[in-house]
Amino acid sequence: MVNNQVSEGYERPIQKLKVRRNALAPIAKLPPELLHRIFAIIKEESERLLQPKQSLTHPPTHDTQAALHALRAWNVVTHVCNRWRQIALDASTLWTNPPIRSRLWTMEMLKRSKTAGLALDLASDTSSSNRTVISHIKHIKTLKFQYDSAEALNFLFMGLSDEAPHLENLSIIVNVCHGSAFLLRGREVVRFLLQPLTFRGTKALRRLTLSGVDVRWDSALFHGLSHLSLRNLSAECKPTWRQLMDMLELMPELQALVLDSAFPLETPSSSFPLHLPNLKELAVYSVDAEVQSFFSRISFPPLERLYVGCRSAGPSLVDYASVITAVSRSCPFVDTFGVADIRKLKIHQRMASKYGFCIEVFRDLSRPNTFESNLEFLFGSHIDDPAIHPGNKIVRDVFGRLGFVNLTDLTIIAGTMLHARVLANTFGRLPRLNTVCISALISRKMINVLAMDTDDPTKKGLDDILFPTLHTIVFESVAFKPSALYDARVEDVQDLLIQRCEYGAPIQHLRFNCCPFLKRTDIARFSEIVPDVQWDEQEIYSFKLGDRGHGLGLGPFLIPCFGF
Template identity: 25%
Template sequence: MCKILTLKTRLNSFIHINQLPSEILARILVAHAEDHYRSATGRWDKSVFTSPRWIKLAHVCRHWRDVALDTPRFWSFVYVRRPKTFHALLPLSKSAPLHIDLTLDPSIWSGAEAWKSATDLIGKQSHRLRELRFAATSNQVKMLAEKMGHSSMGWLEKLVLSHSNSKATDAGGSEPLQFLQPTTGRTPHLRHLEIRHLLVTWTDPVFCPTLTTLTVVAPKSSRNPATPIGTFEQFLDALRAMAPSLVDLKLEECMPRLLSTAEHSTSTRAIPLTSLQHLTISDTMGDCIRLLDHLCVNPTTTLNIFAIGVTETPRLVEILSAHVSRSTPLLALQIIFPQPTSSFVDITCHCNADLSLFRGRPAINLLLRTSPSDEAREQPLTAVLKASKTLFSRVQTLHLTAQNGLDVSWKRLFPRLYSVETLSISGDPGKGFFKALCNVRRVQKGQVWATFVPLRRLRKLDLDDVRFRNSLWGYERGAGEFFDQLRDWAILRCNYGVPLERLNIWECKYMDATDVTLLKQIIVEVEWDEWERGSTDEEDDDDDIFFDDDVYSY
């Protein structure tokens, strides 16, 4: 047997990769381990990574095994789920900087001794941690924080703490965790900090001036004003200390609540976030405004505001308008409308008019949702349009993603977008859309009458997934369907000297080549993907699926 192993070892030595120096092979092994770690920690569903697959490289041959055992960094990227594997890997990493991603799954870490020994081991090795991702219950995270709080973490660059079950009744706990003792300098290189669904006090030294990325997502229990997470002044002091270095800031319902509506912040100094590129705030509209009033951000900063409530919309729009006035004008606007039964609107603004660049970094992303306390029950989009004034006056590209049956105040939207040159529609815009576009007004200015055509500068129209008719079953042309209203509107624009120059039709339902021929008589350029729904076979198939007797037993 020994002779066979010796022979295999000699044969393996002739393989090209085994002729590489051990230092080069070690780098290859470390790169593979790091790639596996990054791909595992970057996934939302981590269940597919049930075992440390990178270790299989150490089992290729005895030479690779010897190189792996002599390379501590190969064992320093620890992503495991089972206690035995976790305890076996850490000693092999020796003194190399550690990258740990550990989730204490109750189905695997069932005994208290297992997870307590894991937190003890992490606490003892905290001095060589470079990255730590730890997900567990609030009590388990607090125990880890206590063990690490007295240690110096001079190598730590990234820290992610989260509750393993954010929907649990104990998510966050009743008392905030104290991650570091009240002494500074324990995390001199910490750059990235995420705390999700855990209570934390804003006086914790972990909110240090070296941070460039901060994400705090509070648990539901933090919405109680009596929760001891600190005062609003302490929250502002923490932001002020971190402000010079922050590049990405995300705050979700983590601001200290006011004990009464009459309480106001005594701080009048604005917090200058000179390096900030992304700001995300998710909270009630009142709290969003309260924070924005204390911040001074760069004109190029992307603002992501997710607010609940519409009563204070004018003040929020005023803040956004002031931000836009200091930067490049908004040239593209994307509005996503909800289902008719939902009361929210998603508005994304870009400083580039090219539709193909919509996936780039926007200037403003505003998502508004009504709350049960809103007395007026005003639609969020209507509230924004009332307060917008000239916020959207320079917009050249308008993209609408709509749902069928949507009731939108189109007459209030189009007059504020008089610079639009390209209109893109995805989905059915619903009733009132063409009525608003055909609402030509004549206004007297002195002795001269002026004619105002909605979207007068419009030159290009893109239609995607629009239903031209309700059905092809025995339809009659001129029956008031989308196609007929589109044709009448195109003729109206020609009559007023502002014709459409180009029409693009993509994957639209219930239309045929005859419709395209009629449109080409009115519009100069019509591009069609020739996707013609000539029958309803697909719908019949859908009916067979959803209304089968065997399924519903009618």
């Protein structure tokens, strides 16, 4: 009892001293407006770090948990002191992104946001809150839906007739790839149809994403957009070429356009191309005839990013060179693709994709490898003979049209089975290529391409060798297992290094990343030839895995995964 009284006697003076100290601290003198701005920056940064990264090349992914995680990250400012808490609670713009998965937080934040513009991310599994928050349509700025059921989305939109004057960004994704968006009832196909009056008065709308959604092509939603993405349209909903061009003509400020399986089935009539003067990013995916038809009907200025996905509609091979030519004619400028500025190129396979063969090019080497490419070609074709790899024709056609003479970095990812002659003829004479990154199934073949022909004594000059400016080789996920069928062997790499020294084109830098069968003695041998050798020291023993891979030397840990 006495101890409690003593403690209480000290606690009050101590609390008063803490309050006085806080009041005298320099940060306490910051005006509310500045603190509000600081809180807003913390909130924006938390949301940026926790939201899934968006890409022009892939459909947007919605993470309804991200808003809750971001809220927990920045909401700590309300627990620092009473003054900070009151400033945060009075700032309605801090509470505009309610975490839909938490109904209690959502209801509270709807109150705190007052009339500030809301950002809502709704999904099938948050239905308990969806109808409540969508009733605030008059105050919504960003509205995103990701549903697995067309019926559930139709039910959600019943009775939604209020205008949306502040809506700037609308995204509706019905997951047709999961097979549940189109529900069969006997012979009737139930699709989600966006009714013309569902969103009215959307004068502020600038970004529109529709995937697996049927829509009327005279909809007011298409007026004045700066960003448009249309994917996975049903055959019944696809526009005519005239409807598609008329729709695009309503968007003179259009900056980014994605069309994936959204082209007319009819043969286009000849007409004067529509010019998109402000276009900066364009992504087009379809069969070769539709891709060529589209690019014959539009023109645009030089783009920051251009992605073209092209596949064959039947058993015949795609004429990839004609596709490249059709694309280049859409730009009235000399260098449509910005070839002169291209510095890095990556060739790889996209598994389980209808566009399996991918060529990506980058202009800025200072960006991390995960940064979006500036130019991307995705190709897929029907091949009757599995021994014929379509990548060889693709590489010949693309590089026959685009030289990439200023290329300095080349990356060839596992699974790309290109012929040695194609590799040599395409890349062997590039005048500025100094770095080659190779991995897995292409490594042994690439070593053979880089090797010199020492049996010909007359060819000893720098002009007689392939890759004359090469000074760096990077091995990524190459096991170096002796019994592997496609892996490079240590002895072959050593011979290559010695041969290039003899020809006056020595390798200066070697990099080994995730090469588990390499040994320290191997690295020591390389270091006697190359002045700079770097190894991540990941040996097979550190993985504690058995001898697996069915002759390829590749366990599951060796296969890398690569992915508005």
